[in-house]
Amino acid sequence: VSADAASLRNIPSVDEVLKTPVASASVERFGRTSVVKAVRAALSETRSSMRGTTAVAAEAAAIAERALTQLELQSRPKVRAVFNLSGTVLHTNLGRAQLAEAAVEAATAAMREAIALEFDIGEGKRGERDELIRELLCELTGAEAATVVNNNAAAVLLVLNTLAKGRESIVSRGELIEIGGAFRMPEIMSRAGTKLIEVGTTNRTHEKDYVGAIGPKTGLILKVHTSNYRIEGFTKEVKADKLAAIARKHKVPLFNDLGSGVLVDLEKYGLSHEQTVAEAVAEGADIVTFSGDKLLGGPQAGFIVGSKELIAKINRNPMKRALRVDKIRLAALEATLQLYRDPDRLTTTLPTLRFLARKKAEIESAAKRLVPAVAKAVGPAFEVAVAACASQVGSGSLPQETVPSAGIAIRATNGRSSGRAIAALSSSFRALPVPVIGRIEEQTLVFDLRCLEREDEFVRNLALLNPAEKR
Ligand SMILES: *Cc1c(COP(=O)(O)O)cnc(C)c1O
Numbered sequence: 001v002s003a004d005a006a007s008l009r010n011i012p013s014v015d016e017v018l019k020t021p022v023a024s025a026s027v028e029r030f031g032r033t034s035v036v037k038a039v040r041a042a043l044s045e046t047r048s049s050m051r052g053t054t055a056v057a058a059e060a061a062a063i064a065e066r067a068l069t070q071l072e073l074q075s076r077p078k079v080r081a082v083f084n085l086s087g088t089v090l091h092t093n094l095g096r097a098q099l100a101e102a103a104v105e106a107a108t109a110a111m112r113e114a115i116a117l118e119f120d121i122g123e124g125k126r127g128e129r130d131e132l133i134r135e136l137l138c139e140l141t142g143a144e145a146a147t148v149v150n151n152n153a154a155a156v157l158l159v160l161n162t163l164a165k166g167r168e169s170i171v172s173r174g175e176l177i178e179i180g181g182a183f184r185m186p187e188i189m190s191r192a193g194t195k196l197i198e199v200g201t202t203n204r205t206h207e208k209d210y211v212g213a214i215g216p217k218t219g220l221i222l223k224v225h226t227s228n229y230r231i232e233g234f235t236k237e238v239k240a241d242k243l244a245a246i247a248r249k250h251k252v253p254l255f256n257d258l259g260s261g262v263l264v265d266l267e268k269y270g271l272s273h274e275q276t277v278a279e280a281v282a283e284g285a286d287i288v289t290f291s292g293d294k295l296l297g298g299p300q301a302g303f304i305v306g307s308k309e310l311i312a313k314i315n316r317n318p319m320k321r322a323l324r325v326d327k328i329r330l331a332a333l334e335a336t337l338q339l340y341r342d343p344d345r346l347t348t349t350l351p352t353l354r355f356l357a358r359k360k361a362e363i364e365s366a367a368k369r370l371v372p373a374v375a376k377a378v379g380p381a382f383e384v385a386v387a388a389c390a391s392q393v394g395s396g397s398l399p400q401e402t403v404p405s406a407g408i409a410i411r412a413t414n415g416r417s418s419g420r421a422i423a424a425l426s427s428s429f430r431a432l433p434v435p436v437i438g439r440i441e442e443q444t445l446v447f448d449l450r451c452l453e454r455e456d457e458f459v460r461n462l463a464l465l466n467p468a469e470k471r
Contacts, residue, residue, distance in 0.1 A: 011047060012060040014039055022064040030071050038067035082435040083458060087405065087448030089355045090394035094437065096293040096300070098351040098451075100339055103298065103332040110331035117327045130315070132330050136337040140263050141277040143288070143305035147315055148333065149323040153183050155289040155302030156257050160192035162317045163253055163287070163310065164219025169194045172205035172238070174231055175224040179259075179396060185224060194219055204236040210246055220253045221246070223285070225275075227259035227396030244284030253286040253310060260397035261290025261303060264343050269357040271393075272401055277305065286310055292329075294395045297352030298336035299329045355451050356393065356403060364406035366449050370458070374408055374447075377465040378425060382410050391450045407448040418443045428467045436461070 017023055017039045026035045042063045050058065084094045099107075109115075120127035130147045137146035149155050160169060169189055176198065178184040189196045195217075199209040210221060223240050238246075240256050247254035262274045274295070280288045287310055292301030302323075304314060314320065325333070339349045347357040367386040375384040387409035390402035410425065412418035426445050429436040434457070438447040452458060 011043060011050070011058045012063060014043065017043070017060045017063045017067070020060050020064040022061060022068055026064070026068050026071060030075065034071060034074075035067065038071050039063065041070065042066040080434075082437050083461075084451045085407065085436060085438045085447035085449060087389055087391045087407070087439060087446070087450065088394035089352065089391060089451060090294055090397060092395050096395055097297045099299060099332055100297065100336055100350050102339060102349065103335040106331040106335035107299075107328045110327045115327055115331070117330070128315075129324065129327075129330060133334050133337060136334065137303060137305055140337060140340050141281050141288070141305045143277075143281045145308040145311035146303060146305040147311055147320075148292075148325055148330075149302045149304065149320065150325060151293075151300050152257070152259065152261075152289055152291040152302040153179070153188070154323040155304045157188055157192050158314060158317060158319055158323055159255055159287055159289060159304060160189060160194050160220075160222075161319055162314045163255065164192070164194035166193060167195070167219030168197045168213075168215070168217045169220055169222050170197045170199055170210060170213045170218060171222040171224065172200045172209070173198045173202050174200060174205055174235075174237060175222075175226055177224055177226060177228070179227065203231050203234055205238060206236060207238050207242060207246060210238060210243065211250075214246075214250045214252060218250070218252045220255050223254065223256045225257060225259040228399050230400055239283075240280060240285055241283040247286070248284070253307075254284065255287045255289070256280050256283075256285035258288055258290040260294035260395065261292070261296040263296060263340050264346065266295070266398075268343075269347060269353055271356060271403070272398065274398055277303075281305060287314075291395075292333060292336075295352065295393065295397045296336070297350045299332040301325055301329060301333055356391075358405075358450055360388075360404045360406055363449050366452065366455060367406045367408050370449070370455065371408060373459045373462055374410070377462040378410060378467055381413055381421065381467070382425065383413055384408060384410050387444075387446060389446055389448045391448055403450070405448050405450045407446055407450075410445040410447075411443065425467050428465055431466070432461050432464055434461045 014036065018036070023035060023039065046058050046063060082094060084091055086094065090096045118127050118129045133148060134146050138144065149158055171185065176185045186196050197213050199205060199213045221243055223243055240254070244254050258275070258277060258280055260274070262276045265273065265276065267273050277288060277290055285306065287304060287306035289302060289304050292298040292303065304311065339346060346353045348354060364386060371384050371386060378384060387407055389405050389407045391405040392402055412421040422440055422443050422445050426438065426440055429438065436447065438445050
């Protein structure tokens with residue numbers, strides 16, 4: 001009998017492991033099925049690591065501990081909260097808008113209860129789910145009719161497919177955008193079954209370019225908000241009101257994809273002016289689309305507002321069913337839109353505007369309060385100071401605008417290996433129970449505090465920081 005075979009015989013059985021106190025406690029927490037599976041996996045791992053060596057702990061208790069660690073890791077939610085201290089308020093990778101309390105409550109109630117989703121309570125018969133928010137959307141945008149789908153990308157796809165399938169869509173070369181990922185206007189057009197007719201040049205497009213492209217096959221004229229970039233210098237674009245006149249004259253619809261949906265004048269909150277949906281509707285576009293989770297501050301959604309006739313046509317497209325939103329989001333959307341009826345209080349009630357409207361001085365005070373706790377957590381290998389920074393709106397909204405902000409800057413005291421030290425520290429912050437997401441600039445870890453509201457939670461979380469230097 002070889003030494004290997006002898007030690008493998010010493011490995012406990014599944015039943016022996018299950019009899020340990022740790023395994024019994026695990027069964028209480030995770031259920032027998034999961035524990036048996038984890039114990040089997042731990043045993044098989046132990047068996048393979050024992051080949052060629054006898055120096056591996058194979059007691060039942062050790063195996064049970066191993067299985068428990070694995071179960072704890074597996075049960076930790078992957079969808080979990082982080083502190084967004086990146087300086088980008090609407091960070092697409094961090095879930096964009098944080099919802100208003102009213103929206104959270106409405107969504108929670110809708111999840112738990114049966115709701116009149118497609119049911120006309122007055123008449124006692126079938127209704128339309130869009131009816132739940134149509135009135136609010138029309139009131140806030142001045143549009144005749146409205147509908148809602150999964151996101152703005154879906155809204156664009158559905159509008160193009162409904163109004164221009166098998167026909168031509170005219171768009172300026174200066175507006176053939178890529179939003180990120182695979183959302184590129186030319187590709188969306190081809191998927192929607194419409195033929196892209198590019199007009200003008202990258203920097204200059206004139207009225208005559210659009211007029212010259214209109215023909216018997218024209219399905220629509222498309223105007224796209226160049227959300228995430230600006231063309232500067234020798235430029236010319238045809239504004240939507242001029243395009244609306246051209247479209248009307250030639251009896252083709254004008255579709256304006258706004259991207260970020262702004263429902264209030266942002267200047268009131270100290271930001272630069274961004275065209276509102278109501279303004280875009282008033283300019284004469286037949287259809288306007290915009291996002292729910294960008295500057296509007298709601299859940300992911302895509303709104304389509306415009307003429308009654310065209311919205312009815314869009315709603316009859318069988319693709320609408322594939323792109324519709326569920327009751328949870330409709331509840332959150334309705335509650336979010338309701339807040340806009342009281343615009344004076346939006347900087348309290350709507351997190352997106354509350355964050356964006358926060359004054360630098362207030363954020364700086366927070367930074368001063370938090371520096372000692374951060375310094376204590378990172379230890380003497382780093383210096384921690386209050387720093388000025390510039391927040392961004394994010395998600396392609398107001399791309400050139402930064403909002404003066406403040407935060408905490410952390411540098412390594414030993415300059416020689418500071419790049420590596422900062423990267424390691426940043427990773428320790430991300431390993432916290434509530435991961436802290438900042439950004440690294442010139443070997444400095446920066447936490448922009450614009451979006452930090454729960455300071456006491458932040459400090460409690462910090463106590464668990466385990467930077468490599470302290471280990
Ligand atoms: C962001 C954006 C989209 C896509 O909107 P989602 O809601 O992210 O799907 C489409 N068009 C424009 C102009 C945008 O800015």
